[in-house]
Amino acid sequence: MNISNISLSRVFTACAVLAAGAFFASASFTPTEPNAELAIGAVAPLSDVKMTNVDGSAMSLVDAAGKNGLLVVFSCNTCPFVVGNGTKSDGWEGRYNETAAKAEAYGFGMVLINSNEAKRNNHDSMEAMQSHSKEQGYSMPYLMDSKHALADAFGALKTPHVYLLDQDMTLIYRGSLDDNVSDAKAVTSFYAMDAMASASMGKPCEVSTTKAIGCSIKRVQ
Numbered sequence: 001m002n003i004s005n006i007s008l009s010r011v012f013t014a015c016a017v018l019a020a021g022a023f024f025a026s027a028s029f030t031p032t033e034p035n036a037e038l039a040i041g042a043v044a045p046l047s048d049v050k051m052t053n054v055d056g057s058a059m060s061l062v063d064a065a066g067k068n069g070l071l072v073v074f075s076c077n078t079c080p081f082v083v084g085n086g087t088k089s090d091g092w093e094g095r096y097n098e099t100a101a102k103a104e105a106y107g108f109g110m111v112l113i114n115s116n117e118a119k120r121n122n123h124d125s126m127e128a129m130q131s132h133s134k135e136q137g138y139s140m141p142y143l144m145d146s147k148h149a150l151a152d153a154f155g156a157l158k159t160p161h162v163y164l165l166d167q168d169m170t171l172i173y174r175g176s177l178d179d180n181v182s183d184a185k186a187v188t189s190f191y192a193m194d195a196m197a198s199a200s201m202g203k204p205c206e207v208s209t210t211k212a213i214g215c216s217i218k219r220v221q
Helices: 003-029 093-105 126-136 146-154 191-200
Strands: 051-053 069-075 108-114 142-144 161-166 171-175
Touching (some): 069 093, 093 108, 093 191, 108 191, 126 142, 161 191
Parallel strands (some): 069 108
Antiparallel strands (some): 069 161
């Protein structure tokens, strides 16, 4: 082998080492990504996995479902899109109990899911969830999604992020609760309620997807 061949071999070896290092560095520091958003018509994943409710009981999505299905809302304790922002915005949380009552009337269960694993040491700890649930008078289960496993499986990105499942745990609507987070009195399209009404009569949802608007789910890396 001549000198030029030796030099070229060393260059290739160095490049291979650098490329491998870059690959492993990238693999080491890339955060875990959620799945793509659950598609309309897809069966809900992890529906039988038990999560801890604020009352200490263990509950799965199947356990929480009504005869016609289940409304799943990924939520939290602090996001202004959930809790409101003073006089600037009502937030959606104040409509949760009304939505749960409508859900029951239409034969659906409703459950809130807290997936903010990165805030478990403070604002979204189980103790904080219990306190918040009591303060707000939640009428529905409020479950802790450990390590955001359910949020990742659903591809949920926001708080709140709404998913409506039918009696077969198949997704029939996803997106926002309604069309006005700022003013409950100014709502003109009740997306989730309308979807439940249609499904309870065996009809397809006129609107099956809307944009989820809210804070990002606080995932750990």
